[in-house]
Amino acid sequence: MTPPERCKKPLQYSCLTLPWKQLRSHPDIGDWVVNADNSPALIACADTGNDISNFAILIHEQVEAVWCWLNGVKEEDVTRFDQEFFKQQELGKVPENAEPGHEKGCPYAFGHFLAEQVERYIVAAFQMTWNQHEDNCEKVE
Secondary structure, eight states, rough: OOOOOSSSSOOOOOOEEOOOGGOOTTTTEEEEEOOOOOOOOEEEEEEOOOOHHHHHHHHHHHHHHHHHHHOOOOHHHHHHHHHHHHHHHTSSSSSSTOGGGGSSSSSHHHHHHHHHHHHHHHHHHHHHHHHHHHEEEEEEE
């Protein structure tokens, strides 16, 4: 991995917890938007009603966005892949509980895997089970 040239200013981005339907990536519960150089600009997650779960999702999205930036995976390729995945899911061709980052051909599969491992660590470190976290994620409205 060859990191991109450093921005003129240090990497900076904002993190927000928003109502689910305000996420650009809806029906997904985590999202990120990039600057012109593909560096993260905005990291967002849907409000699960639980601050630990929200924090874990935001950490996941940060890891994934920075991994994509450092590895040259463009946000538009991620969005295109995710939109097609959710379209196939709506048609019943992909299981309801599947995630785009786990699918064969996903351009950010390793970034998602890495981000999920960090998310799992955060959930456990804050003394929540993964099942509790998943339950919180399922409650998103």
